Amino acid sequence: MEKKMLKTGYFILLLSCFALQLDANPGLKVRITQKGLDYGWKVGLENIKQEIQNETFQSWSDRENFGLVKFDYTVSGLRMNTVEFPDASVSLIPGTGIKLAIEHASATFHANWSIKTWLVRNHGGATVSLSGVFITVIFQVSRDNKGRLSMLFHNCRLSIHDVKVKLSGGASWVFNLFAGYLKKPIQAYLDKNLCPKIKHKIQRMDAELRTLKVLSQIDAFAQIDYSLINSPAISKTYINLDLKGTVYPAGNRTDPPFVPDPFTLPDKNNSMLYLGVSEYFFKSASLAYYNAGAFNITITKEFSTYFMPTEVTPNSTIPEVLQLVQNYTMSHPLMLTLQSTAAPMISLQTSSLTTEITGYLEMFSVLPNSSLQFIFAGNLTVNTSANMTISKQKLIISLLLKRFHFSLTSSGVDFSEISLLENFLSCVLWNGAIPAINDKLRKGFPLPNQAQTKFIQPVLEFNQGYLLISTDIHYTL
Known part of the structure; x- marks a missing residue:
């Protein structure tokens, strides 16, 4: 039961973990709307119903008077069997936390009983029925000193309108006369113990939230810091979470030499969850991958694989390039090396995300004895746009070549026309370098989400300085 309750609490909050950084703008923003909270509470109630039969209470004993007769009784094995929540709701208390309310609930318990008087002793089973149960629970949502999410119990109120007790077994037909005297102590016991259990x-x-890690490993190159930089901002209709959202090289927590610009999520509430991914997030990712050497690539391919017709390399130009370079390389495989000279520049506009990659490119022919024959080298600037999709709660980025500029520094081939070299590089970039970079990015960036949840029909919207992801959530019990 406790494990299910833990999962329920995590899902309602839709968070995993977070670390401390005060007085800073976030790299990521998360908004949980009332629609998301309602769905989370609905799933939570189903969780509770499935596991409620395992909830038990401690035994207790006491003494009651029945007229002139005193009897001692013991109630043991009190276990909840069924529960109904016809009217349950979740709401936000601005500046405080979350309020869970259950009204007109009913429940049945099974228990064992034993009664003894100066004259007789007996024991058996009992069915305890509750009706008109009202429970209100308030807990604060905050952040601990390491930036992880914190849940603090604030208040619990419980009222039970009616309790009915029916004894069975033993001489229960006699002791049912005493059942009415058990209502009050049983109700008092439940009043005393239900809120402490909650x-x-x-x-x-x-306690479980405080054990969660604040870093999420992306791949061998990079990791993301999803720490909270301040306490959650709670309004009447949503919870806003500001996350650090910095991508670091694996094993290196040095902050980048730039900071996030402020941005504000739009006033929307049609989806359960909104994620704002800032330009800073992508810039820190660019720097992290650059520092980790992810943009340094070496590719060896058969010559012909570079020259598949594309929009960038029309059919009419390919024979000239083939003849010029192939005569020089004697049809040997080609080796391309690209050393990035700076972190790619990132720009998030209202229509797309664009990058500018700069580096030094060299091309060799690989001879049969594995030695290299130099062809040409030069400085390269590549401009790309980015396609973005979401798969398995990860943001997948794929670069598309837009244009490039190449400055030849040395060559073993007589490129009498620079256009031939440009056509050749179009083939190399389109069919070699860009796919190699995309292969390193294909694992995607994990987005903040709770285990056993998946995004439903996420929508991506480019804005000036940030990407907005709107999505509903499905939780698997």
Whole structure:
């Protein structure tokens, strides 16, 4: 039951973990709307119903008076069997946290009983029925000193309108005369113990949250810091979470030499979840991958594989390039090396994300004895646009070649016309270098989400300085 309650709490909050950085703009923003909270609470109630039969309470004993007769009783094995929540809601308390309310609930318990008087002793089973149950729980949503999400119990109120007790087994037909005297102590016991149990579960959820890591590994090159930089901002209709959203090289937590610009999520509430991914996030990713050497590539291919017709390299130009270079290389495989000379520049506009990659390119022919024959080298600037998709809660980026500029520094081939070299490079970039970079990016960037959840029909919208992701959520029990 406790594990299910922990999962329920995590899902309602849709978070995993976060670390501390005060007085800074976020690289990522997360907004959980009322629609998202309602769905999370609905799933949570189903979780509770499935596991409720495992909830047990401690035994207790006491003494009651029945007229002139005193009897001692013990109630043990009190276990909840069924529960119904006809009217349940979740709401936000601005500046504080989350309020869970259950009204007109009903429940049945099974228990064992034993009664003894000066004259007789007996024991059996009992069915306890509750009706008109009202529960209100408030817990604060905050951040611990390491930037992880924190849940603090604030308040719990419980009222039970009616309790019915029916004894069975033993001489229950006699002792049912005493059943009415058990209503009051059973109700008092439940009043005393239900809220502490709820408090304990919230404390358990908070303890689990404090054990979660704040870094998410992307691949061998980079990791993301999803830490909270300040406490969640809670309004009447949504929770806003500001995350650091910095991408670091794997094993290196040095902050980049730039900071996030402020940005604001639009006033929308049609989706359960909104994610704002800032330009800073992509810039830090660019720097992290550059520092990790991800943009340094070496490719060896058969010559002909570079010359598949594309929009960039029309059919009419290919024979000239083939003849010029192939005569020189004697049809040997080609080796391309590209050393990036700076982190790619990133720009997020209202229509797309664009990058500018600069580097030094060299081309060789690989001879049969594995030695290299130099062909040409030069400085290269490549401009690309980026296609973005979401798959398995990851943001997948794929670069598309837009244009490039190449400055030849040395050559073993007589390129009498620079256009021939440009056509050749179009083939190399389109069919070699760009696919190699995309292959390193294909693992994607993990987005903030809870285990056992998936995004439903996410929509990506480019804005000046940030990418907005709008999505609903599906949770698998």
